[in-house]
Amino acid sequence: MQRIHTQMFRIGIIISLSLGILTNPTYSKNQKPSKPVYAALAVDAETGQILYQQNADTVTPPASLTKIMTLLMVFDAMEQGKIRLTDMLPISRHAAAQLPCKLGLRAGGYISVKDIILACVTKSANDAAVVIAEFLAGSEPAFADYMTQRARQFGMKNTTFKTASGMPAAGQITSAKDMALLGIVANKHYKKYFHLFSTREFCYNNACHINHNYRLLAQKHLKFDGIKTGFVNASGFNVIGTYTNESGKRIVVVVMGGPTPAWRDKRVVEIAQRLKTIRPQTYVAQNTSSNAQPKPVLAAQTVPATTHSVNLDQTPEDDSAPIQEIAPVSTESGNYSLLLGYYGSQLRAETVAKQALIQSKLGVEKPISTKRIRIGGRYLFQASIDKLSKKQVDQASTVLRHLNIDSSTVEQPSE
Known part of the structure; x- marks a missing residue:
């Protein structure tokens, strides 16, 4: 057995x-x-x-x-x-x-x-x-x-x-x-x-x-x-x-x-x-334990089971400094938009805009848009963060570029 x-x-x-x-x-x-x-x-x-x-x-x-x-x-x-x-x-x-x-x-x-x-x-x-x-x-x-x-x-x-x-x-x-x-x-x-x-x-x-x-x-x-x-x-x-x-x-x-x-x-x-219909095989335990201890692996130890989960959208409650801090972006507003690319679905465009909004530290109150436009015979959705000042788009562009996210700036006509 x-x-x-x-x-x-x-x-x-x-x-x-x-x-x-x-x-x-x-x-x-x-x-x-x-x-x-x-x-x-x-x-x-x-x-x-x-x-x-x-x-x-x-x-x-x-x-x-x-x-x-x-x-x-x-x-x-x-x-x-x-x-x-x-x-x-x-x-x-x-x-x-x-x-x-x-x-x-x-x-x-x-x-x-x-x-x-x-x-x-x-x-x-x-x-x-x-x-x-x-x-x-x-x-x-x-x-x-x-x-x-x-x-x-x-x-x-x-x-x-x-x-x-x-x-x-x-x-x-x-x-x-x-x-x-x-x-x-x-x-x-x-x-x-x-x-x-x-x-x-x-x-x-x-x-x-x-x-x-x-x-x-x-x-x-x-x-x-x-x-x-x-x-x-x-x-x-x-x-x-x-x-x-x-x-x-x-x-x-x-x-x-x-x-x-x-x-x-x-x-x-x-x-x-x-597996719903077959009968599982049965095995009798063998003792294969060993007293040999492996070399420590990054101070490794088996992580005990936990009951709570990690939400990647939440900032960890830790006051230690991260490897690199990015200064918060100014909270003023204006007539500039930060364009984040074109996508085949509105959901993807919205997801990209929301992620960029969080990563650029512009603040969740800033409006995003997913404008439907026709490009080269097909319709795409343009993702953007709107109503920004010139200072905000410059700062946000720098932050996003640091994160390997390309963006461009457009000045909207005044209402």
Whole structure:
């Protein structure tokens, strides 16, 4: 009989799936496949009971599922008071040079921790992931080493990280079993932040980005609320999905090696539907505990479960100075408008305007507009902040430019 072992580690619970090697005629547990191979696993997030599995131990590149661990490291640093949501982090040439998916960050600029989190969740932005990695550990390779050590603390025995983003790198591997463990830890021990993984849309620098996991998040009958997708050529299309079933149990489903995003997501739903009718396998616990303590990871410790959530639209109640303070913009008014770009939907234009209004510190009382205009044979919506003085638009433009948000100024005729 195979087992799942649950043990206490420091102040948190670390769940470790300790299954034996599955028999596979093509790939072994420690053999990296030369092309994408299908693997899947479904598990009860509370008990660790495996409900479905196929090729669960086969190693494969994690792709952007890596960013889940990156974000957990960010949450650790926030809990330890090392960073705050409002902190502005520097963008290096290395970060700006990352290949897509990316935000298109400019070297020498700055990006907030809040935007890094949302960019990794939705856009799966590689440049954003590297920014936070370099800030927390000094370099991306050093951060990847910390990630691997953290993975060992979680019980992920077959995972090695080499990048903060999941971009292809020699020796960067994982398995469906280890990714299920990562999903369990994120769900159980980062409840304060877990809702961020269900963010549907994120707007930055005049562009809005839809969560790559939108198909699962849009499911009507299965209420998926996370976690993340990933893809590189060697791995195929990967995803970790989480939902609550009819009995109120939290379920983690991992699918790796899908041929297309749609096929992968359909397979997750099929597995979830199948779990309603099949009888779960039963495993007897093994004692695989070890007294060996891994090297401290950014003063890492398993974050205990919390009952309250973090609202990214609220300023943390912390009187310590952020990395960079931006002076408040003058509150006077005038006949100038700050133009923020053109968008295909009114909702996106409104979202961009509201975000710019907050980030520029103009004050929520300033009016925004989403004017519908015809450009090049199609209708677009122009986002703008209105009734500003010349001093306000100059100050706000400087603030937004510092945040890599382009804008332009127009003087409106006096009424």
